Amino acid sequence: MKNRILLIEDEAATRFGLVRYFAREGYEVVEAEDLTVAARLFASERFDAVLLDINLPDGNGLNFIDTIREHDQAIPIIVITGTGDIPVAVESMQRGADNFLVKPVDNAGLAIFLRKTLEIGSLKRRQAAHQRLERHKEPFWSVHHAMQVVREHAQIAADSESPVLITGETGTGKGVLARWIHRNSRRGQDEFVEVNCSGLRGELLAREIFGNVRGAFTSADQDRKGLLDIADHGTLFLDEIGDMGLEVQAPFLKVLEEKQYRRLGDIKLIKSDFRLISATNRDIAGMVQNSQFRQDLLYRINLLTIHLPPLRERKSDIPIIARALLKNLNQPELPLPDGILSLLTGYDWPGNIRELKNVLERALLLARGGELRAEHFAGLGTPPPPAPSSVREVEAAHILSVLAESGGNVDLAASRLSISRATLYRRIKQLRGT
Numbered sequence: 001m002k003n004r005i006l007l008i009e010d011e012a013a014t015r016f017g018l019v020r021y022f023a024r025e026g027y028e029v030v031e032a033e034d035l036t037v038a039a040r041l042f043a044s045e046r047f048d049a050v051l052l053d054i055n056l057p058d059g060n061g062l063n064f065i066d067t068i069r070e071h072d073q074a075i076p077i078i079v080i081t082g083t084g085d086i087p088v089a090v091e092s093m094q095r096g097a098d099n100f101l102v103k104p105v106d107n108a109g110l111a112i113f114l115r116k117t118l119e120i121g122s123l124k125r126r127q128a129a130h131q132r133l134e135r136h137k138e139p140f141w142s143v144h145h146a147m148q149v150v151r152e153h154a155q156i157a158a159d160s161e162s163p164v165l166i167t168g169e170t171g172t173g174k175g176v177l178a179r180w181i182h183r184n185s186r187r188g189q190d191e192f193v194e195v196n197c198s199g200l201r202g203e204l205l206a207r208e209i210f211g212n213v214r215g216a217f218t219s220a221d222q223d224r225k226g227l228l229d230i231a232d233h234g235t236l237f238l239d240e241i242g243d244m245g246l247e248v249q250a251p252f253l254k255v256l257e258e259k260q261y262r263r264l265g266d267i268k269l270i271k272s273d274f275r276l277i278s279a280t281n282r283d284i285a286g287m288v289q290n291s292q293f294r295q296d297l298l299y300r301i302n303l304l305t306i307h308l309p310p311l312r313e314r315k316s317d318i319p320i321i322a323r324a325l326l327k328n329l330n331q332p333e334l335p336l337p338d339g340i341l342s343l344l345t346g347y348d349w350p351g352n353i354r355e356l357k358n359v360l361e362r363a364l365l366l367a368r369g370g371e372l373r374a375e376h377f378a379g380l381g382t383p384p385p386p387a388p389s390s391v392r393e394v395e396a397a398h399i400l401s402v403l404a405e406s407g408g409n410v411d412l413a414a415s416r417l418s419i420s421r422a423t424l425y426r427r428i429k430q431l432r433g434t
């Protein structure tokens with residue numbers, strides 16, 4: 001799809017030149033000769049960027065920056081000013097413009113400006129959307145006692161600066177938990193730098209972590225920052241640390257001990273104040289026994305270990321997690337009938353939360369916006385287990401399903417069950433572990 005530019009410029013000749021040039025560059029340019037037309041267009045149409053002249057027949061373009069920013073914080077604004085208008089240009093930046101150019105405009109220069117500004121704008125939007133999504137990922141949906149321990153330890157991890165090792169099978173949410181710890185730590189506003197050690201072996205991983213100077217190896221045609229550099233003041237998340245080769249383990253241990261390192265091919269020592277969170281789905285202690293992982297490194301990274309249990313060991317959480325995942329998939333109101341809940345709780349979920357999320361996404365596609373039915377979950381295998389028999393099991397199943405239907409809201413569940421909030425808490429406590 002073509003990027004749409006709103007060009008606000010009163011000189012017809014300048015407009016003509018810019019429209020022709022940008023049409024050739026693959027943009028769609030919509031023209032406004034004054035602020036009145038611009039305001040009408042901006043209110044009714046969607047644009048990817050605004051090119052704004054300051055001196056317009058019906059007012060000062062600077063005021064229009066405020067109007068744009070009231071409605072859209074992210075859209076790139078490039079201001080075009082006459083020579084000698086530098087103070088105006090500075091003011092335009094202070095009011096929220098992204099860039100300014102001085103007339104006569106060099107079209108090629110403006111095109112480069114525009115491309116860069118649009119790239120940054122789109123990155124900002126993606127980052128904002130990603131952060132919004134990440135904020136909704138709450139790692140602790142649970143009534144299970146094992147997750148209570150996880151929650152307590154995660155809070156301790158967030159309050160401290162010590163290295164944390166998160167263990168658990170694939171798809172249990174180790175990455176989600178690592179981000180939660182970072183966000184809730186005092187480094188939460190700084191970088192969260194993630195590297196997956198299984199995708200990059202040997203020297204490739206070392207290059208990513210340490211960076212390099214020009215000429216350090218054959219293809220090193222320029223200096224490159226390492227992730228340790230970028231994670232300074234923030235958090236470095238090493239996913240699948242069990243897959244880190246021994247040749248990288250030794251220098252990495254040194255970094256942890258000394259908090260400084262050298263880029264590949266460099267002699268200069270660089271300091272980095274990063275906080276380490278690692279994760280693995282492998283048995284690292286067993287790897288130490290087999291000399292595949294250094295014991296001294298393990299001692300350094302596992303000061304605090306948090307284990308995420310697989311979904312099959314906390315099946316009582318499946319209704320709550322499924323509800324929450326539906327909410328994240330923008331389907332908070334969609335009912336999950338008992339038949340489907342028993343299908344979901346009857347399955348062992350080797351891929352854990354990731355698999356549950358995929359299964360729900362597939363079911364939503366198959367349901368085409370309608371109600372979810374059992375046939376949308378075909379392939380989950382085993383039929384639902386026999387209905388609970390003891391009074392305690394019946395009570396547990398009922399409480400859990402009402403809690404799930406109430407989206408984990410204890411007040412709502414208590415009122416639906418016609419018991420007090422305190423009684424419901426007491427019952428949940430008694431039932432934990434069932």
Ligand SMILES: Nc1ncnc2c1ncn2[C@@H]1O[C@H](COP(=O)(O)OP(=O)(O)OP(=O)(O)O)[C@@H](O)[C@H]1O
Nearest residue numbers: 137138139169170171172173174175176281353354
């Ligand atoms: N609490 C949660 N909220 C929302 N989504 C979650 C949650 N936990 C896990 N997921 C989803 O499940 C998937 C797997 O999560 P994540 O990558 O954190 O797991 P992992 O244990 O790190 O997996 P792996 O070991 O394969 O790297 C992701 O799509 C993630 O969004």
